[in-house]
Amino acid sequence: MLSVAIDVGPLHGPRTGVGNAVAWSIDELRRLGAAWGDEHEHGDAEAQPFKVQLLPYLTSMRSRVSPPTRRLPLPAAAAHRLWQRADRPHLDRWLGRPDLVHGTNYVVPPTRCPRLVSVYDCWFLEHPGDASPDVARAGEILRRSIGSGAHVVTSSQATADRLREFVPTDRLDVIHLGPPPVDATPSDAAMPSATPPRFGHLDGASFVVSIGTVERRKNVPSLVRAFGRLAAEHAQARLVVAGRPGDDQAEVDRALADLDPATRARVDTFGQISSEEKRWLLAHATALAYPSLDEGFGFPILEAQQAGVPVVASSAGSIPEVAGTGALLSAPLDTEALAANLHWVLTSDHQRQILIDKGTRNLDRFSWTTTARSYFDLYARLSAP
CATH class of the missing domain: 3.40.50.2000 (Glycogen Phosphorylase B;)
Structure with missing residues (x-):
């Protein structure tokens, strides 16, 4: 079974566009048969060509967490300050030793396994003066992660093209989101x-x-x-x-x-x-x-x-x-x-x-089914030996 640690931080707190994108993507991944945490039952085998186990995690000491979500051992602010300077400490053990880590909100934690990071727009890269300190820090972590080998997924070709102007990379896929349910x-x-x-x-x-x-x-x-x-x-x-x-x-x-x-x-x-x-x-x-x-x-x-x-x-x-x-x-x-x-x-x-x-x-x-299938394909490709 392919295991993917996935950031569910955007599901906590006031719901934003990113939060909706993450929530609706996960809903469709699960509908198509992805296991959630320690669940092992899967949907229609024809609907999903391979098995995926999603291991939800978040970096927050304030949010209430219930199993199977794992809380990383560092407060978000402290973790981000560390990750600004180095791709350490590796967090594989706390993430459940996955085959792939998917940071769904511009930041992906350091691990020894393949990393995928979602980027939705480049406004904060183009206008750093308009960004809050937390957002500016996330931008620096994003640059470091891409520079050290993280793969990127954007929600539009326009964002992909813009991102390459700020952080040149060939490790990038575009997956359109679906319409609101x-x-x-x-x-x-x-x-x-x-x-x-x-x-x-x-x-x-x-x-x-x-x-x-x-x-x-x-x-x-x-x-x-x-x-x-x-x-x-x-x-x-x-x-x-x-x-x-x-x-x-x-x-x-x-x-x-x-x-x-x-x-x-x-x-x-x-x-x-x-x-x-x-x-x-x-x-x-x-x-x-x-x-x-x-x-x-x-x-x-x-x-x-x-x-x-x-x-x-x-x-x-x-x-x-x-x-x-x-x-x-x-x-x-x-x-x-x-x-x-x-x-x-x-x-x-x-x-x-x-x-x-x-x-x-x-x-x-636009279809969430197409979105989820594209994620399955990308997860498999990035995790392949």
């Missing part, structure tokens, strides 16, 4: 039966929604300025910004302050939202705006396409690769072009339907 996305069945109380004024309104942490990479100030440019032509339209505050909140507040009072009154900022509220917003939005400066994959694009919501996005990072023809794209800092694309979607039912239809067809390119 149906029960995690808006649908008539999943939609709340009643409008969430704080969304009452949005019921029946035409609104553009932005969903995600308000961080610099998401480029929300440009969206606010674009809405200011088209607001006069769409006197009833609203803009909804939903996501917990991040490192760009002050710039967003400045962009909002620059709007005239009547337009500012049509912009709603809700902060963090629940999964039920997100379902409601996507089920009722006129369009999803996704003007990011960089993306490693972009789950919200596929969420919107699953919900039948037109997507207006930037052409940065992996967005064209993931959105396919199911989005209107513009350069990430071209506010006028973003405003024009939003105007088109708000004005033309025909254009909205074209984007909805193309978005629905685009979803056929």
Whole structure:
């Protein structure tokens, strides 16, 4: 049996896009027959061409851990400071002496066996000044790990190409992720039966929604300025910004302050939202705006396409690769072009339907089953003698 130690740290704490990627990948690996920890029962032999045992681990002294998850013997901060300087200490014994170690969140611990590290975007490598000390440290560990032989897997070709500019390597594979599972996305069945109380004024309104942490990479100030440019032509339209505050909140507040009072009154900022509220917003939005400066994959694009919501996005990072023809794209800092694309979607039912239809067809390119099978193949290849 091939054993793979896999980092489940992203499953602990507030769930992020990386956390979802790891959770949904593991769910599908297990569905296709991967054993979990000490379990030895496997699924359909035809569904999985070889046996894999996943050995979950994390580097955290704060998170609550239950078997079969193993806690590495060092606090995360201390471990990362050590791994910045050297590929030691080797942790094979604490990892369960696996055939392969998969670090799912930019960092893979030192071991004597083959190592695989997941990279989702390169924003923190390109903009180190915007990175927190912990994230900057992870970037240094990533460089060291790749330099000492770790194999890389990215979630898009765009990220793979960008990574090679910062850390040249030929030990790299691209494995696309799948769309958010149906029960995690808006649908008539999943939609709340009643409008969430704080969304009452949005019921029946035409609104553009932005969903995600308000961080610099998401480029929300440009969206606010674009809405200011088209607001006069769409006197009833609203803009909804939903996501917990991040490192760009002050710039967003400045962009909002620059709007005239009547337009500012049509912009709603809700902060963090629940999964039920997100379902409601996507089920009722006129369009999803996704003007990011960089993306490693972009789950919200596929969420919107699953919900039948037109997507207006930037052409940065992996967005064209993931959105396919199911989005209107513009350069990430071209506010006028973003405003024009939003105007088109708000004005033309025909254009909205074209984007909805193309978005629905685009979803056929992504599957968690394909993702999991690709991981199985990669695990086997990297572990081969």
